[in-house]
Amino acid sequence: MSIEPKKKKINLSVEIAGIQFQNPVLTASGTFGYGMEYTDFIDLNLLGGIVVKGLSIKPSHGNSPPRMVETASGMLNAIGLQNIGVEVFINEKLPLLKKFNANIIVNFFGDTQDEYVLAAERLNDITEIAALEMNISCPNVEKGGMTFGTEPKITEELVRKVRKVTSSPLIVKLSPNVTDIVVMAKAAVNGGADALSIINTLLGMAIDIKTRCPMLANVTGGLSGPAIKPVALRMVWQVAKAVDIPIIGIGGIMNAQDALEFIIAGATAVQVGTANFIDPSISVKIIEGIKNYCQKDKIGDIKDLIGTLRS
């Protein structure tokens, strides 16, 4: 009978923009509420980080329903960034969330450049907030609704303005709905981003052929889930080769294998989104799975795996 070899301690911690994460698994904005929605299912202390639902300076009602429809191996959502607003978050949600070990990352957005700046200013210098994640995939009301994150000049300008008003680590979350993701990534870096989250949802739609109506009241919505993983992985890989700041990989991560693919492609950490809806404890299982993989492959430190894609 063989004796199990003594398990070596594996270092899963990573660093992004000067912040230490106990492991590289975070939960993605808009899929994890304000964190407390999940306390019945998992121990939030185990997570690397929690990215909360996107906040704006003023609360927002969001879009008319129907807001969600399932598609092949994915889902479309047009929630419309419904949120309680920065102030209520700080006063009511943050005091509950800060009790946990996981880093709290606040995702935020605005309808105008000024609203981005106001939100970032209000969120600046709050010790419980480890970093800010800026969502630039929303419609620019001043520019006829075209998203901020599809025009490199506007992206760079907006990131620079936000950078000026915050000393918090600034993560810019890129939209995949662009011709060249590398151009957008470089624009964010030039504006002063400390890290990049890649990707947000892909724009899509679905139609009910019985009524010939769109399945979403908003007509179009953001596609997420396993259907988008190959696209997300390709974008992470392209950007990782082109910029020097850390990348957080997002898109269709359902299990540890998916997460590891992103890390090998060049992501320092990952965010789990849609998968939380199907299995609210999946993020913890992914952390375990990554640990097991490292154990098996004799990888003592997860950092040694980042960007190790072989040709």
Next chain:
Amino acid sequence: MFVTIVENNEISAGYFRLAIHSPELAENTKPGQFIMMKVGDNYDPLLRRPMGIHKISNKDNNPCVELLYQVVGKGTSMMSKMKKGQQVDVLGPFGNGFAIPQNIKIAVFVAGGVGIAPLAMLAEKMVKDATDLKTYLFIGGKSKNDVLCLDDFEKLNTKICIATENGSLGNQGLVTNSVSKFIDQKANGQASFFACGPYQMLKAVSELTAKKNIPCQVSLDRRMACGFGACLGCVVKVTQGNHGSYKNVCTDGPVFDANEICW
């Protein structure tokens, strides 16, 4: 959590009753609550399906909860092929459930099609807990085939009024026509309404009861991604609310006071 299927039978063409063995659910579920069921073990269908709890029962000394479902698409079609003994992955119970008014004298249930599912459990509990409760059921469907669970209500001595669109059982027409007559002639302040079914039916019942200030609770049916308040995909517009002008059907509902909904 994984639970075992004890029974999955077609009770009328396209309608199935599925029982799962689960002491936890049997003990903790209130009428009107639901579970989220994973159908299949791959990515299509990706999301869990919301299913109301229809009954709590005991099969061979095993505490069970029963679902009553209609096959409408991919997920429910896969459910209909599930076999006795098979394990399924469910989460719940979720949602608020019906609020049972104290000292209620008259309960009126209005069901459209498979909307009867949660009302059967509600009626049973209300009759069991009350001393002298009069119950009425207004049930409608496209045809005779869509009118389910009559025996459950007969057992409770409920007065039953049936309407089918093709006239194959009961009155011909919409169930709300019968409800309208009943409200005009009989219903008064002592009655409370509980409705579940298609949106248009709920809307009509809500208007009829509102006119006479009769309390009415409706159970809404929305597409859901999570079922526990995290995605904000299931919202309904309300006259006032704590999430702006929308409320979550999964956590604030699925049961609402009819007056609260912007129909």
